[in-house]
Amino acid sequence: xxxxxxxxxxxxxxxxxxxxxxxxxxxxxxxxxxxxxxxxxxxxxxxxxxxxxxxxxxxxxxxxxxxxxxxxxxxxxxxxxxxxxxxxxxxxxxxxxxxxxxxxxxxxxxxxxxxxxxxxxxxxxxxxxxxxxxxxxxxxxxxxxxxxxxxxxxxxxxxxxxxxxxxxxxxxxxxxxxxxxxxxxxxxxxxxxxxxxxxxxxxxxxxxxxxxxxxxxxxxxxxxxxxxxxxxxxxxxxxxxxxxxxxxxxxxxxxxxxxxxxxxxxxxx
Amino acid sequence: xxxxxxxxxxxxxxxxxxxxxxxxxxxxxxxxxxxxxxxxxxxxxxxxxxxxxxxxxxxxxxxxxxxxxxxxxxxxxxxxxxxxxxxxxxxxxxxxxxxxxxxxxxxxxxxxxxxxxxxxxxxxxx
Ligand SMILES: [Fe+2]
Ligand SMILES: [Fe+2]
Numbered sequence: 475x476x477x478x479x480x481x482x483x484x485x486x487x488x489x490x491x492x493x494x495x496x497x498x499x500x501x502x503x504x505x506x507x508x509x510x511x512x513x514x515x516x517x518x519x520x521x522x523x524x525x526x527x528x529x530x531x532x533x534x535x536x537x538x539x540x541x542x543x544x545x546x547x548x549x550x551x552x553x554x555x556x557x558x559x560x561x562x563x564x565x566x567x568x569x570x571x572x573x574x575x576x577x578x579x580x581x582x583x584x585x586x587x588x589x590x591x592x593x594x595x596x597x598x599x600x601x602x603x604x605x606x607x608x609x610x611x612x613x614x615x616x617x618x619x620x621x622x623x624x625x626x627x628x629x630x631x632x633x634x635x636x637x638x639x640x641x642x643x644x645x646x647x648x649x650x651x652x653x654x655x656x657x658x659x660x661x662x663x664x665x666x667x668x669x670x671x672x673x674x675x676x677x678x679x680x681x682x683x684x685x686x687x688x689x690x691x692x693x694x695x696x697x698x699x700x701x702x703x704x705x706x707x708x709x710x711x712x713x714x715x716x717x718x719x720x721x722x723x724x725x726x727x728x729x730x731x732x733x734x735x736x737x738x739x740x741x742x743x
Numbered sequence: 744x745x746x747x748x749x750x751x752x753x754x755x756x757x758x759x760x761x762x763x764x765x766x767x768x769x770x771x772x773x774x775x776x777x778x779x780x781x782x783x784x785x786x787x788x789x790x791x792x793x794x795x796x797x798x799x800x801x802x803x804x805x806x807x808x809x810x811x812x813x814x815x816x817x818x819x820x821x822x823x824x825x826x827x828x829x830x831x832x833x834x835x836x837x838x839x840x841x842x843x844x845x846x847x848x849x850x851x852x853x854x855x856x857x858x859x860x861x862x863x864x865x866x867x868x869x
Contacts, residue, residue, distance in 0.1 A: 481820075506858075510819050513854050518812040521847045 555598030603633025
């Protein structure tokens with residue numbers, strides 16, 4: 475409160491040169507005023523406490539809703555990934571492992587925890603475009619002929635087209651991953667034949683995560699490669715199929731990657 | 744005297760003081776950055792108002808949904824002026840509007856009413 479405008483202070487000063495009558499009435503008013511101040515303070519304290527409590531409650535509610543949104547998002551995204559995989563010949567925990575591998579490589583490549591998490595959630599959707607590939611091609615037992623292979627390759631563009639309209643960072647990342655996970659560092663990949671760093675880092679990382687997992691898992695149609703053979707392939711493909719720097723990071727973090735593979739191993743009954 | 748009309752802002756209430764009708768209205772929130780600066784033209788106006796001769800009653804409608812402690816202090820001072828006017832023979836009535844949900848508004852109204860026993864002070868649920 476602004477002291478200049480306190481009338482009691484003004485009057486107190488007048489009183490200094492004044493009489494007893496005046497002192498009495500002033501004293502009464504001072505007492506009244508002090509009582510009012512107490513009331514105001516009490517009311518203010520009470521309200522402050524209430525407002526603070528309400529604020530805390532609201533904050534908790536907002537946090538809860540945020541978690542709810544994030545969990546829902548994770549679940550939806552994960553389910554979409556699983557749908558994509560169910561259309562391909564991958565099985566079991568493939569999408570979970572690809573997610574974890576992607577995050578490990580993303581962190582190793584220097585991404586923030588937040589962005590690495592984004593990629594972790596987006597990478598399982600790499601094959602979502604397969605939902606739009608006809609069954610007879612998808613489930614064809616033997617080798618695909620050239621035109622069938624061309625159709626199959628479209629799952630990249632199809633996935634991208636499904637996701638590209640979103641403004642959400644997660645779905646945008648997923649669109650990029652779907653589009654670019656079959657590009658090759660040397661430019662011989664598909665669908666666009668992008669080369670080197672033209673391929674988004676999300677695409678380059680998911681490519682490694684996806685191939686590493688596909689080769690290391692048993693399939694209905696083939697046994698898993700043993701690790702030596704897989705490592706050999708990554709060494710050979712360094713700078714060809716895969717980003718050479720990421721291949722280095724892959725080997726630097728191989729123990730962690732293998733731990734994830736162990737943790738999410740497919741159990742065949 | 745002319746009408747004093749102040750538009751509401753995010754922090755201050757709408758104020759409309761009409762000398763012809765003898766109606767003062769305060770509506771909205773009151774937590775100005777400097778409460779005394781904000782209200783000082785209002786208080787000046789009201790003091791002048793009660794210096795002129797008038798026999799018609801003055802009605803004060805206050806519908807303040809949120810206010811800070813210095814506004815509270817200021818309302819006490821404001822009611823002092825009204826109470827003083829009453830003592831000087833003016834007819835004054837205060838209507839304090841509150842929302843049932845708004846506990847602090849009702850409690851403040853009760854505090855004012857209690858402090859100004861002889862002033863006609865009505866607590867009115869909206
Ligand atoms: Fe694919
Ligand atoms: Fe895959």
